[in-house]
Amino acid sequence: MLSEVLRTVSIVSGISVFLAGLLTLAEKFLLNYGTCRININNARQIEVKGGNSLLRSLMQSDIFIPSACGGRGSCGLCKVKVLEGGGMVLPTEIPYLTEEELKGNIRLSCQVKVREDIAIEIPEELFNIREYTATVEKIIDLTHDIKTLYLKFNDGDELSFKAGQYVQIKVPRYGKVRDEVYRAYSIASSPRNRKEIQLIIRRVPQGICTTYIFDYLKEGDKIVLNGAYGEFYLRDTDREIVCIAGGSGLAPIKSILHQMHEEGINRKATFFFGCVSKRDLYYVDEMKVFESLIPNFRFIPALSGPKEEDNWTGETGLITEVVDRYITDGSNMEAYLCGSPGMIDACIRVLRSKGMPEDRIYYDKF
Template sequence: MLNPAMLIAPLSIGAIGAGLAALISVTDKIVNNYGEVTININSGKKEMTVQGGGNMLNTLAEQQIFIPSACGGRGSCGECKVKVTSDIGPTLPTELPWMSSEEIKENVRLSCQIKLKEDVELEIPDYLFYIRRYTCTVERISDLTHDIKEVSMKLPQGQSIEYKAGQYMQLEAPKYGKVKEPTQRAYSMSSAPHEPARIEFMIRLVPGGIVTTYVHEHMQEGEKIDAIGPFGEFHVRDTDAMMICVAGGSGMAPFKAIFNDMIHTGRINERDCWYFFGARTAKDLFYVDWLNELQEKYERFHFVPALSEPEETDDWDGETGLITEVLDKYLKMPELANAEKEGYLCGSPGMLDACMDVMREKNDMPDEKIYFDKFG
């Protein structure tokens, strides 16, 4: 049986760590008065004078410039890269795991790890100037499975958001319990762009996780939650190649957005699409009726759910086995083997890495035609 202490421990350690970091940062600002510093972005396109001493990621966010930060600034996602064109010293050990040698040479830095001690010049993609913070109202929270909730949010009256199906937002949980700071994490939108006044998510509970515990145990319909975005490069490429889509768990979210978008634009009739969804038992499956309906209605859409450990009571007559085995079996069928293909994958890092190996090593799909968002 699961010991409740095992669930609470990571949350407490995370909260203590975050509290300690905040304390160190405040003390540092008081002891070392860094004064004002100037941030010059894209050769003067934007220039601002700010109080020094904070980290670059948060300081830019205070100025309404939002750099992607899927892990919320913990140095564990590698998403918050900016190119620094002035001299701010060498790359830090905490940045190195995320940097290629080319990026180190070009002084690409992790903005969450850089403390602003002096004037700095940066280059960022122009689209980041258009990222916004939306204060949304939670409209509906419902259970998709025993550990995944669907959360639907309304944007503020009169506001709308433009995004590509497959992109993600950063949701900000407020401080609660032992968590003393608002905390952001990345969540793929499961809503489609043709409904721009609301956004929807599928959020799987990570035991002891800060934001998922908030969503599953504290969030109420009617409350306000901040969402920042849209971010990310996970979207369908505009080609006629066959789409090989693979997901597990809440990795369903961007695919719900993508398939609804393809229906809305008519693309669903124009290219072949195979969707492989891996689950352990029938209780981990959801949206099966909807996906079966799509398969019946659209000749070029195929849905292959697979259970790795079906239970007797599941009464399952679909594919069984690991999603990697099922994917490999289908990719070797002549109809798929001989087609030009693109891979689209979403879910846990372990499942994604194993499926990408199947695509690349066992079925010769080129690396540059495989697109993914790793949830972790």
């Protein structure tokens, strides 16, 4: 009985995948939508070849919408208001749109196809986002699966960004990867240095971008990126700060620490950094330097599974357990979280249980 159900499910899935593939091919090679016009904010109009996604069409006209997943419909960041011509809302968009957004004609631009003239509204600040070319000055191994890239913008270009924001790397075609893709990476360096940036990147097995970075990219290569994006930046208040990160989530927190030091922000701040064992820990010395430079800053690394040979005498346990031990009353604090979705959701639960209001918990889920 079970095997019959499984067989039926796999046949239905196979047919669906086949039909979806057929539709995509038909769309690409057989259908011709001609030239379509995109009216933006009722103020400017661009002409594009019909048939591509709204996200890609805008990008080809140098208008960059945040898109951390590279258009696969899995990050929910590429929202724009479509006033006319976007077609029906697709099932792939629904999980990322609230009732209010649906009523307000907000759509995922990577899912909307430009098949006719279309009218959209986007925030004016997106017009300031542009593409940059940078040279890879240095690549340093931080752990067995994390590297830092030192990028210097070409032609004296400068990227202006807020500490905590991210850029999108354009991954060129390589090996068996046939399409260019974009992936988001938080800037780890000081916002004062606009000529160069550092990115901290963790390898994802079989990941398109991280395989390119770990196995193909070399010092001296050129890299194309756009930005800066994001709402994850230090709010200008007097509240005590709690930062929590895991893995490469340290990147935007490091940038925020540079900002705190350079602007003399002396608010009480604690950075909880969760790793499995000592081989996953990095930038401990840099964090000690920040402790000496920022008067009320404290760095608390914690290992969830220290090995015997680690001889670890610091905090142990899941980062949520450590935060739970340290914070008693979070009602007058604000938090900046960066890491996997599971870690962030668990941390939000702990912080909420300590009385921290949800609207003071800022995060970037990787």
